[in-house]
Amino acid sequence: MKRNRLQRRTIAALLLALVLAGCGGSKKGTGTSTAASQTASGPATSIPSPTAATAVDALFIAKANAICARAKRALDAKGQFPYQSFDPLHPQVTLLPKVGAFFAARRAIGDRVPTELQALGTPHNAASQWDQMVALSRQDRAIADRQIKAAEASDAPAFVATVNTIAATDKRLGQLALSSGFTRSSPCTAIL
8 A cells, every 4th residue: 555655656746747847846746747756765854944035036936836837737638647557666668658658748838837937037036046946947857858758768777767867856946946935835836
């Protein structure tokens, strides 16, 4: 039972990070992500609360959340991940091309998010943190593209490597977002 729950969370994380990788959160729960976030299990780290120096202003966060909410609605309209027994850390090679096709069909939505976030400009506060978040979201998208190619080529070792790489990137992105003033329940957090 514990393994099944972990597998479901891993699949949900896999789908979401892959598709969107770009808004700045750490919880993935819509069933459209990469395996990343839930696979790297280690000690819980303390995330500092936003301060006047590290918090992005509320209006800027609201604009970013609007981008993420729009992307989430577009992804939700495309349907849920259909391969519930898929284990991203031990993928069935014959299923990988189908998984790759599923992710590829959602690629354009995910690719737009970092570009739209960057187009918001620079916030008054925490500009350096925001720049890091946008850079990490672009990095996530590049990894997601490699993951799609690995899946389409039935290359299980390369696919698993991308899962683990996205996990590390998403963890850092989530920490930055929370310390910058995004909440755990924000649309960006739900997407990434």
